[in-house]
Amino acid sequence: MKKAVMMLSLVLALVFILNIGYSIYIRQSVETANLYWGSRGNEVIEVQKRLKNWGYYDGVVDGIYGAKTYSAVRKFQAKNGLAVDGVVGDATKRALGIPVAETKYQTTRGASGRDNTYLLAQAIHGEARGEPYIGQVAVGAVILNRVNHPSFPNTIPGVIFQPGAFTAVSDGQIYMNPGDTALKAARDALNGWDPSGGAIYYYNPAKTTNQWIYSRPVITVIGKHRFAK
Amino acid sequence: MVLALLILGLAASGAWGYSQYTQKQEYRIFLQNQYNRMFYDLIDHVETIEVDLAKTMVTASPSQSLILFSDIWRQSLSAQEKLNQLPISHLTLSNTSKFLTQVGDYSYSLTKKNIDGTPASSEDWDNLEKLHNYAGYLAVELQKLRTEIQNKRVNLGEMRVEGNARLARVSDNIINQEFSRIEQQLVDYPTLIYDGPFSEHIQDIAPKGLTGAGIDYQRAVEIARDFLKGEKIRVVDKRSNGNGSIKTYGLDITTEDGNRIYMDISRKGGHVVWMLNQRDVNSVNISPNQAVEKAKDFLKQNGYDNMVPTYSMRYDNIAVINFAYLDGPVVVYTDLIKVKVALDNGEIIGYEAQGYLTAHHSRSLPEPKVSADEARDSISMRMDIKLPPQLTLIPLENKSEALCYEFRGQFEEDDFLVYINALTGKEQRILKMIKSENGVLTM
Numbered sequence: 001m002k003k004a005v006m007m008l009s010l011v012l013a014l015v016f017i018l019n020i021g022y023s024i025y026i027r028q029s030v031e032t033a034n035l036y037w038g039s040r041g042n043e044v045i046e047v048q049k050r051l052k053n054w055g056y057y058d059g060v061v062d063g064i065y066g067a068k069t070y071s072a073v074r075k076f077q078a079k080n081g082l083a084v085d086g087v088v089g090d091a092t093k094r095a096l097g098i099p100v101a102e103t104k105y106q107t108t109r110g111a112s113g114r115d116n117t118y119l120l121a122q123a124i125h126g127e128a129r130g131e132p133y134i135g136q137v138a139v140g141a142v143i144l145n146r147v148n149h150p151s152f153p154n155t156i157p158g159v160i161f162q163p164g165a166f167t168a169v170s171d172g173q174i175y176m177n178p179g180d181t182a183l184k185a186a187r188d189a190l191n192g193w194d195p196s197g198g199a200i201y202y203y204n205p206a207k208t209t210n211q212w213i214y215s216r217p218v219i220t221v222i223g224k225h226r227f228a229k
Numbered sequence: 230m231v232l233a234l235l236i237l238g239l240a241a242s243g244a245w246g247y248s249q250y251t252q253k254q255e256y257r258i259f260l261q262n263q264y265n266r267m268f269y270d271l272i273d274h275v276e277t278i279e280v281d282l283a284k285t286m287v288t289a290s291p292s293q294s295l296i297l298f299s300d301i302w303r304q305s306l307s308a309q310e311k312l313n314q315l316p317i318s319h320l321t322l323s324n325t326s327k328f329l330t331q332v333g334d335y336s337y338s339l340t341k342k343n344i345d346g347t348p349a350s351s352e353d354w355d356n357l358e359k360l361h362n363y364a365g366y367l368a369v370e371l372q373k374l375r376t377e378i379q380n381k382r383v384n385l386g387e388m389r390v391e392g393n394a395r396l397a398r399v400s401d402n403i404i405n406q407e408f409s410r411i412e413q414q415l416v417d418y419p420t421l422i423y424d425g426p427f428s429e430h431i432q433d434i435a436p437k438g439l440t441g442a443g444i445d446y447q448r449a450v451e452i453a454r455d456f457l458k459g460e461k462i463r464v465v466d467k468r469s470n471g472n473g474s475i476k477t478y479g480l481d482i483t484t485e486d487g488n489r490i491y492m493d494i495s496r497k498g499g500h501v502v503w504m505l506n507q508r509d510v511n512s513v514n515i516s517p518n519q520a521v522e523k524a525k526d527f528l529k530q531n532g533y534d535n536m537v538p539t540y541s542m543r544y545d546n547i548a549v550i551n552f553a554y555l556d557g558p559v560v561v562y563t564d565l566i567k568v569k570v571a572l573d574n575g576e577i578i579g580y581e582a583q584g585y586l587t588a589h590h591s592r593s594l595p596e597p598k599v600s601a602d603e604a605r606d607s608i609s610m611r612m613d614i615k616l617p618p619q620l621t622l623i624p625l626e627n628k629s630e631a632l633c634y635e636f637r638g639q640f641e642e643d644d645f646l647v648y649i650n651a652l653t654g655k656e657q658r659i660l661k662m663i664k665s666e667n668g669v670l671t672m
Contacts, residue, residue, distance in 0.1 A: 193503055
């Protein structure tokens with residue numbers, strides 16, 4: 001009977017130990033790169049360097065997480081309001097200024113379309129700043145019509161920077177600061193207002209010598225510009 | 230003494246001139262290197278396109294043709310991109326550029342066909358054969374041009390025009406002439422009509438929403454005055470007629486306080502195509518909801534009763550509200566009208582109905598073959614959906630329309646719209662909603 005109890009408690013103890021082992025294993029596989037007593041490697045070097053620079057650590061920077069590193073980490077954690085456990089986890093890494101790999105899905109933040117609005121406004125300003133307001137919107141619309149046309153590049157920057165396509169790009173006038181009007185015109189064009197009636201070309205007859213462009217059917221005239229397809 | 234100074238000055242200016250010269254030479258070579266790289270890459274892409282198109286002729290495996298078509302897609306877009314960075318007039322390049330765009334776009338549409346299990350039609354095979362031959366022609370001509378560049382007969386970086394030292398001016402040089410010659414042969418490649426945004430039919434879609442009889446200019450002026458009821462109009466000037474896909478009268482209106490309002494009114498039916506009021510809005514006195522109500526009322530006054538607001542943008546103290554036509558229970562996104570509301574006094578300062586006038590017609594919408602619950606099962610487990618779906622008609626890339634259930638949902642903190650085709654149960658499209666200070670953007 002006694003033996004049986006002994007056996008049982010031994011088995012239970014084993015199960016318990018295994019369990020802990022397993023849960024440690026799970027923890028490690030989730031939070032991969034925690035550093036603690038016994039860790040080695042480049043990341044430990046990074047930690048030691050920083051702690052040394054800031055006067056928490058006076059041992060050698062050898063990449064081995066030993067007693068001195070351990071107490072330095074604890075000191076650092078205590079000073080910085082972190083949980084004092086001697087383990088360098090994500091929070092401690094951040095406090096140390098070591099980049100933490102974010103594996104979790106992050107909310108999308110890169111997409112805005114704002115750059116294209118500004119570039120379009122610059123092109124409008126450079127090409128048509130003296131024109132009536134809808135003449136400016138129309139120039140923006142022509143650029144966008146080109147983006148959707150097979151004969152032209154498929155992006156706004158592609159169309160604007162196509163060599164020789166726009167005089168204001170060729171002579172650098174595009175790099176002027178676009179005024180509020182050009183920005184407003186760019187937004188209207190991007191929102192779908194198209195006073196050009198679907199044109200992909202425009203030209204000022206007073207300044208254009210290219211004969212071919214005169215052969216294109218004119219859709220409309222706004223200010224000094226003829227808009228054609 | 231004076232002589233010494235003169236010599237010194239001469240030497241200094243000579244040194245300066247020389248450094249200018251070498252610097253210019255460096256820029257020149259740098260540019261030429263860039264252009265050469267583009268040109269060599271271009272030839273490589275076109276060669277690969279020809280070879281890939283040849284391979285599609287003999288493959289019997291759907292997965293292999295999938296790989297080939299996606300490679301053609303990739304190669305042609307890269308080729309097109311490089312072509313359009315060369316210092317050659319875009320007027321000269323338009324056919325070659327169009328050829329490359331359409332080959333790529335067409336291959337992409339065949340990729341999609343392939344995935345859906347639809348085999349390429351005999352017409353498709355016909356097109357592919359012809360496109361293969363044209364790709365071959367283009368490759369050979371580009372190689373000839375390369376030899377000429379190597380033999381220094383043609384210089385890619387040479388962009389100067391006589392008497393004009395402007396660097397970036399694209400000239401009528403030999404390479405331009407060569408390209409116009411190449412282009413002439415490319416004119417007759419087959420007209421490609423397929424399921425993609427650059428298909429030939431997209432460029433000339435006839436508007437469906439232009440109901441009514443033709444009107445004269447006087448009538449257009451009356452319509453304009455009626456449309457701008459709240460404005461004190463001083464004078465209406467005639468602007469150029471519009472000869473785009475919708476034929477219009479152009480009107481420039483000046484108000485009593487000197488403000489300009491521009492309008493285009495269709496010659497058939499007298500519909501307002503668009504209106505833009507130039508005035509700046511400097512304060513905000515009404516809420517976004519009030520703006521939506523103002524816009525709704527405005528549409529009602531002008532005879533558009535069945536319009537529902539779908540989404541809105543806010544910038545420069547104005548709100549742009551999109552309205553879609555409501556056909557029974559179905560939100561028809563193609564029939565789109567945009568209304569711009571000034572947030573200072575709620576005045577309507579912009580209107581755009583090109584979408585509505587192009588797409589709207591009386592449709593006999595099919596009954597869904599898939600129930601809302603069945604459609605729900607097609608949605609990813611990862612998406613969190615709280616509301617029942619909305620039946621919608623959405624525009625596809627080739628300008629056709631598809632009846633879809635629209636599901637609004639979240640993944641983590643991000644918002645999405647997922648469209649499940651109500652006839653096939655297929656996931657048709659995903660839009661990602663991006664919230665910014667200006668409103669919600671969909672991508």
